[in-house]
Amino acid sequence: MSTSIDTSAHLSLPDVPTQLFVGGRWRDAASGETFTVEDPGNGDDLARVPDAGVEDATAALDAAVAAQAGWAATAPRERGEILRRAFETVTERIDELAAVMTLEMGKSLAESRAEISYAAEFFRWYSEEAVRISGRWSTAPAGGSRLLTMKQPVGPCLFVTPWNFPLAMGTRKIGPAIAAGCTMVVKPASATPLSMLALAGILAEAGLPDGVLNVVTTRSSGEVSGTLLADPRLRKVSFTGSTEVGRRIVEQSAQNLLRVSMELGGNAPFLVLEDADLDRAVEGAMLAKMRNVGEACTAANRFHVHRSVADEFATRLAERFDALTLGHGTAEGTDVGPLVDDATREKVEELVGDAVERGAEAVVGGERVDGPGYFYRPTVLTGVPDGARILREEVFGPVAPISVFDDEDEAVRAANDTELGLTAYLFTQDLDRAIRVSERLETGMVGLNAGIVSNPAAPFGGIKASGFGREGGAEGIEEYLETKYVALAVPER
Numbered sequence: 001m002s003t004s005i006d007t008s009a010h011l012s013l014p015d016v017p018t019q020l021f022v023g024g025r026w027r028d029a030a031s032g033e034t035f036t037v038e039d040p041g042n043g044d045d046l047a048r049v050p051d052a053g054v055e056d057a058t059a060a061l062d063a064a065v066a067a068q069a070g071w072a073a074t075a076p077r078e079r080g081e082i083l084r085r086a087f088e089t090v091t092e093r094i095d096e097l098a099a100v101m102t103l104e105m106g107k108s109l110a111e112s113r114a115e116i117s118y119a120a121e122f123f124r125w126y127s128e129e130a131v132r133i134s135g136r137w138s139t140a141p142a143g144g145s146r147l148l149t150m151k152q153p154v155g156p157c158l159f160v161t162p163w164n165f166p167l168a169m170g171t172r173k174i175g176p177a178i179a180a181g182c183t184m185v186v187k188p189a190s191a192t193p194l195s196m197l198a199l200a201g202i203l204a205e206a207g208l209p210d211g212v213l214n215v216v217t218t219r220s221s222g223e224v225s226g227t228l229l230a231d232p233r234l235r236k237v238s239f240t241g242s243t244e245v246g247r248r249i250v251e252q253s254a255q256n257l258l259r260v261s262m263e264l265g266g267n268a269p270f271l272v273l274e275d276a277d278l279d280r281a282v283e284g285a286m287l288a289k290m291r292n293v294g295e296a297c298t299a300a301n302r303f304h305v306h307r308s309v310a311d312e313f314a315t316r317l318a319e320r321f322d323a324l325t326l327g328h329g330t331a332e333g334t335d336v337g338p339l340v341d342d343a344t345r346e347k348v349e350e351l352v353g354d355a356v357e358r359g360a361e362a363v364v365g366g367e368r369v370d371g372p373g374y375f376y377r378p379t380v381l382t383g384v385p386d387g388a389r390i391l392r393e394e395v396f397g398p399v400a401p402i403s404v405f406d407d408e409d410e411a412v413r414a415a416n417d418t419e420l421g422l423t424a425y426l427f428t429q430d431l432d433r434a435i436r437v438s439e440r441l442e443t444g445m446v447g448l449n450a451g452i453v454s455n456p457a458a459p460f461g462g463i464k465a466s467g468f469g470r471e472g473g474a475e476g477i478e479e480y481l482e483t484k485y486v487a488l489a490v491p492e493r
């Protein structure tokens with residue numbers, strides 16, 4: 001690994017909106033307050049955006065409510081075509097959007113481009129789903145009446161999104177909501193508001209009517225979302241973020257009995273059985289661990305490897321980690337950018353420190369990089385004992401803790417020994433075991449000999465304390481539709 005790190009930005013911030021987007025207009029916060037967006041690669045100030053308060057949040061919901069009836073009545077093809085045009089514009093402007101994302105979030109330009117393609121695919125997928133919303137017609141079992149079942153948009157939604165995928169966590173909600181005919185208020189993470197503001201501009205250009213999508217940037221997340229959750233005009237909340245904040249929002253949503261979707265934290269186990277193809281397992285581990293600098297809810301959080309292959313797996317993974325280049329996300333050749341902020345890096349340090357104190361060994365990495373930016377060296381820990389906090393808590397950084405198991409039951413027990421249940425990864429070449437173990441894993445998703453599960457055509461989501469509801473696939477649009485049934489009395493002839 002190279003020791004000197006290039007922390008200078010090699011691109012400047014493209015022209016991007018830096019105001020609230022409410023009712024189709026760009027405006028400042030009513031208070032005039034703003035806050036700074038920082039480049040985590042070197043700590044430089046990038047831009048200032050409005051610090052919205054309760055008044056601004058209410059204005060955004062007013063706009064969403066005013067637009068709801070007209071939007072619900074808009075032809076599905078028209079809704080789909082707006083999404084399709086937005087997909088094309090996002091794809092055309094990928095380099096510009098990648099520069100914005102890398103500068104505000106830190107990951108390399110290649111990773112930002114990958115996220116933007118993934119984010120745009122939700123618009124393409126839901127442009128195709130908008131015209132496939134349908135219902136049922138049947139005759140009552142006893143005859144004499146007909147049962148008509150229809151789907152209707154849920155109504156105005158609140159979307160709260162995290163900083164780790166500034167665009168994709170938004171489009172997974174915005175795409176199906178637009179397709180279904182819902183209006184929305186989006187509150188992006190305060191660390192990364194610029195990508196979402198850029199997206200709002202693109203959707204407006206694509207012809208989205210005023211008020212369908214509103215974006216409020218704020219540092220007072222609790223106050224702003226609390227105001228909206230308490231407003232009886234809101235019909236749904238969809239949240240992506242930590243389990244802790246998700247719990248609070250579910251509690252608040254009970255007041256108005258809102259429809260709720262929760263995409264919360266993960267603690268993904270990565271299982272390598274003794275018959276795994278180790279080349280594929282190491283390749284999968286690189287993706288599952290190092291994608292997004294480890295700052296992903298789907299990131300492999302802990303590696304459970306069969307004793308007979310654990311040393312070889314650890315050696316090969318450490319070699320790959322050691323060859324990665326750290327640097328500012330915009331620098332040529334950067335594989336690994338900075339973590340998003342100092343608190344995230346401190347948490348990584350704390351969890352690594354705890355594991356090492358309990359007897360684990362850092363075979364590569366195990367330390368922060370001093371200087372500007374929030375860099376932490378890619379780290380492989382071996383001999384991680386059962387009690388280590390890193391096996392229980394989300395590390396959200398480039399650290400791969402490895403512990404060993406002796407049989408399949410022990411591996412499954414270890415994998416399921418967490419309150420979270422988002423993703424698991426399983427590497428084996430035995431089909432019977434692959435199916436058996438996949439069925440026993442308590443997660444919403446399993447990567448089978450695959451280091452990545454995310455796909456716009458698949459239902460993404462967790463069980464247990466990782467939340468409920470699904471984003472993507474045919475399931476994703478159901479989150480934005482209500483079922484209404486009409487009983488038709490048909491007199492006998």
Ligand code: NAD
Nearest residue numbers: 161162163188189221222225241242245263264265266297
């Ligand atoms: P976070 O919970 O701190 O913040 C998420 C969002 O909630 C941000 O917009 C934040 O401003 C807002 N927020 C914070 N406090 C709030 C409050 N009291 N009321 C309302 N909103 C509030 O999470 P984060 O640090 O931004 O993101 C990392 C977390 O997100 C990790 O736990 C990760 O696993 C999870 N995540 C989950 C998924 C998924 O699909 N399951 C995807 C990405 C990230």
